[in-house]
Amino acid sequence: MSKWPDEDVILFDGVCIFCSRWVRFVATRDTARRFRFTPIQSDYGAKLAQTFGIDPDDPDTNAVVHGGEVFMKSDAALTVLSQLPGWGWVRALFAVPRPLRNAVYNLVARNRYRIFGKYDACFVPDAELRARVIE
Structure with a gap:
């Protein structure tokens, strides 16, 4: 796969409560504000998912673009x-x-x-986090 133009972007399932908590966990601890976030349900997120071979309608992983590379599953979380x-x-x-x-x-x-539940629609972040979401 070629390099992705956006750096430090986390792709996540925006209706998954666990995944949304993961985003808040990262955002709270990311004092340098390096990571940005995109729900798979957004146009940008769906495009990323398809590019990475993830079914936007049935996502089985989060992904992160870091160092121009795409990491998925446990590699994404640990990265x-x-x-x-x-x-x-x-x-x-x-x-x-x-x-x-x-x-x-x-x-x-x-x-x-x-285990964790599911939102009826994509979670809506607060204003500070919203500035770091790409849709």
């Missing part, structure tokens, strides 16, 4: 966390084999609506 102040230690988790990490990721992803 994002490792960039946050005080969270560099998570880089050590890259030593866990990807198939094992992704098995855990997939288990949560498959059951996220049942």
